[in-house]
Amino acid sequence: MTAIGWLQIILFCIIIVALAKPLGWYMTRVFNGERTFLSPVLRPIEAGIYWISGVDEKREQHWLTYTVAMLLFHVGGFLVIYGVMRLQAVLPFNPAGQGAVAEDLSFNTAISFITNTNWQNYGGESTLSYLVQMVGLTHQNFLSAATGIALAVALIRGFSRASVRTVGNFWVDVTRCTLYVLLPICAVYTLFLISQGMPQTLGDYVEATTLEGAKQTIAVGPVASQVAIKMLGTNGGGFFNANAAHPFENPTALSNFVQMLSIFALGAALTNVFGRTVGNQRQGWAILAVMGVLFLAGVAVTYWAEANGTSTLQTLGLTGGNMEGKEVRFGIVASSLFAVITTAASCGAVNAMHDSFTALGGMIPLINMQLGEIIVGGVGAGLYGMLLFVVLAIFVAGLMVGRTPEYVGKKIEAREVKMAMLAILVLPLMYLGWTAVGVVYPPAVASMANAGPHGFTEVLYAFTSATGNNGSAFAGLTGNTLFYNLTLASAMFVGRFFMIIPAMAIAGSLAAKKSIPPSAGTFPTTGGLFVGLVVGVILIIGGLTFFPALALGPIVEHLAMNAANVF
Amino acid sequence: MLREIRPAIVLLLVLTAITGLAYPLAMTGIAGAIFPAKAQGSLIEKDGKVVGSALIGQEFKDEKYFHGRPSATLAPDPNDSTKTVSAPYNAANSGGSNLGPTSKALADRLKEDVDRLKAENPNAAVPVDLVTTSASGLDPDISPEAAQFQVPRVAKVRNMPEAAVNQLVVSNTEGRLLGLLGEPHVNVLALNLALDRAAAK
Secondary structure, three states: OOHHHHHHHHHHHHHHHHHHHHHHHHHHHHHOOOOOOOHHHHHHHHHHHHHHHOOOOOOOOEHHHHHHHHHHHHHHHHHHHHHHHHHHHHOOOOOOOOOOOOHHHHHHHHHHHHOOOOOOOOOHHHOOOHHHHHHHHHHHHHHHHHHHHHHHHHHHHHHHOOOOOEOOOHHHHHHHHHHHHHHHHHHHHHHHHHHOOOOEOOOOOEEEEOOOOOEEEEOOOEHHHHHHHHHHOOOOOOOOOOHHHOOOOOOOHHHHHHHHHHHHHHHHHHHHHHHHHOOOHHHHHHHHHHHHHHHHHHHHHHHHHHHHOOHHHHHOOOOOOOOOOOOOOOHHHHHHHHHHHHHHOOOOOOOOOHHHOOHHHHHHHHHHHHOOOOOOOOOOHHHHHHHHHHHHHHHHHHHHHOOOOEEOOEEOOHHHHHHHHHHHHHHHHHHHHHHHHHOOOHHHHOOOOOOOHHHHHHHHHHHHHHHOOOOOOOOOOOOOOHHHHHHHHHHHHHHHHHHHHHHHHHHHHHHOOOOOOOOOOOOOOOOHHHHHHHHHHHHHHHHHHHHHHHHHHHHHHHHHHHOOOOO | OHHHHHHHHHHHHHHHHHHHHHHHHHHHHHHHHHOHHHHOOOEEEEOOEEEEEOOOOOOOOOOOOOOOOOOOOEEEEOOEEEEEEEOOOOOOOOOOOOOOOOOHHHHHHHHHHHHHHHHHOOOOOOOHHHOOOOOOOOOOEEOHHHHHHHHHHHHHHHOOOHHHHHHHHHHOEEOOEOOOEOOOEEEHHHHHHHHHHHHHO
16 A cells, blocks of 8 residues: 555545545536526527326425326337347448347346446456447446436435425436436546547447557447446446446546546435435435445445455565556556445446455455445445435444434434334345355356355455345456346346335335424434444444345455465 | 435436437547547558557567567456456456565566566566556557567567567657656567568568
C-alpha cells in the first residue's frame, strides 16, 4: 500500500460526498415534478410520451398497482431482449454476422438485463450484434436503472407521506428518471468517454496487420453510449467480454476514475433525496455514513491483500503485488478500489479479473454482495435494501428499551418487520441453496475452472452475484451451460423481485400510517449511535448467514496459500 | 389494473426507441463529427495500412521488439469448434486467465516465465507485470520497469547503444495523471514504432 494509492481512494470519497447534495437536490425536484433547467426542452417530450401511451400523470397508484405496472413493464422488456437476441441474424446492424443466440443463453441474458444484473454468460464482441447491444442491452440498462430508482422513490414517499393510499405513478417516475436524470448525464458522459479513446461506431471490426505481420481482428462498435449507462445505472454488463478491463471499454486512468464515480453517484445522491423528502437531510447523511464505514473497511482489506500478493509470487521474488488479471494502466490500487465499488453497488462491471484476486482480496467483493449490496448499492436497489436493514435495526433498538420503534415519524410495526425479514432471508436461500446444488451436481461441477477451495468460491460467487443482481463473476466458471443459464436466471429473478415486492409492501403500509411527531422517547436516527447500530445489525445478520460458506471458500484458501499449498 | 397494459406496451416501445436507437445513433453521429479517429478505435496506419490500435496490445515475439505482457485470450479451435485454443492478443475475444491465487497451473507458468526472463537478463529483478497475464488479454502497456528490463536485449539485437534505447523508453513513458491517478506505463506498440523509426534513420 502506498500514500499515493490512499490519496486516490480519499479523493474518490470526497468527490462522491460532494456530488450527493447537488444531485440529490436535482433528483428530488425531478421526482416531485418540479421545474428544472432542462424542462424547456424535455417537458414537451415528456408530455408527448404520456399522451401517446395513455398515462394520466396526475393519477397516483396504490402500491400494488405500482408494483404490477413495474412487473408488466419487465415482461415487455424481457420479450424485447429475448426477441432481438433470437432474431439477430436476420436483423440489421450486424456487421460481424453473428448468428442467433441460443435459447437458454437468450433467456439467461434477458432475465439478467431486466433484473439490472447484467451477468455475462454472453461473450459481447463474439456473440452479439450491434442491434442487440443497443436495442436489447443499452435500452434495458436505462429502464432497469430507472425502475430501481422509481421503486426507491416510491419507498421514500412511503416514509414521508402520511395517511394516504398512493405512492406515486410508476410510469411517470420511470419516464422522468430516464428523460431528466439518465439521458442528459449519459449524453455528456458518452462524449467524455469517446474523448478518452472509447470507440463509438457502427463500422465493421477492423482487420489490422501487426508490426510482426500477423493478422489481428479488432472488435469495435457503439461502445461509449452503452458504457455510460452501464456505469451510471449500475448495470455493469460489458460491451466486450473483458468488460471495463478492455482497453476500449476503459482506455485511461481518468476514464477509470470517472467510471468509478459514476457507479456511486446516483446511489449516494438517493440518500440525500431520502433526507430531503422526509424533511431532514441529516437522516440521509446518517445512511450514507453507514455505507461509508462498511465501504472503507472493505477497501482497506482488498487493497492490503492485493498489494501483498500471493505466496506463489513472493516465493519467485516477484514484488509489486498481485498483477495476475490486472491492467498496468490501473495497477493495484485502482483495480482493488474498482472491485469493492462495483460489488458494493450492484454494478458488476470489472476492470480486473476477480477470479485471480488473492483469497481475501476476492472475499470482500463476495461479502459486499452477500450483505445485499446496500453499500450505496444499485441505483435505487441499494437504498431500499439499506432501508430494510434500518427497519430491522430500529426494531432491535425498540426491543432493547421496550418501546414501539419509530423511524422518521412512522411507527415500525409487525408488518414492516416481517416484510423486511422476508426480503433479507430470501437472498441467502437462493445463493446458499443453489451453491449447495452446484457443488454436487456433476455437470455443474465440470464448470469450475480452478481446483480446491477456489472452485467452490467460483460457484458461491456466481450465485451470490446473480442473487444480488450484481453481475460480476469469478469468470473462470463456465457459466454458459444449460444448468447455469437456468439456475442463475432463477437466482436473479428471485433476488430482484422478492426484494422489490416486500419493499413496496412496506412503502404502501407506511404511506397509510399517521405521522407522529418526535418526542423525548424517540430514538434519534441521525447520530453516531444510530450509525453504529445499523452497521452492527448488518454485520451480525450478514455474518451469521454466510460466514460458514466463506470459511469453506476464501478463508480456507487463504490458509492454504500461506502454507504454500497449490491445487 | 387493465389500464396499465397500454402504457406497459406503448411506453416500453417509445422508451426503447429513444434509449436503444435514437440515443446511441445520435451519439455515433456526434462522435464521428467531433472525435472521428477516436470513435473508430484510435487506429494507427503505417504506409497506408492499419497496423493496429493505439489502445489495443498486440503480440510481439521477435527479439528486436519490446514484448508486452503474456495474454490469455482464446480463439475457437479450427479443428473442433466446441474447443478453444490459446490465441494471444485476440482482439475479437478479450479475457483473462482467471487462474486463482492457489492455482498450480498459474504457479507453474509463473516459474517457467521467471526462469526464462532471469536467463535473458540476470542483472535485474523480474518485473511482476512481465510474467502475469492482464485482465483483458489486450493490455497495450507494460510498466517502465518491464521496459527497462528488456533494454539490453533489444539494444544488442539491433546493434544500438543501450543509452539510445533507454532514451526511447523514457520518452514513451506516461506518468500518473496529475501525478495522482493510475500508474506509470509504456505503450508497447508506440515504443516499438518509435524504435523502428529510430533504426531507420
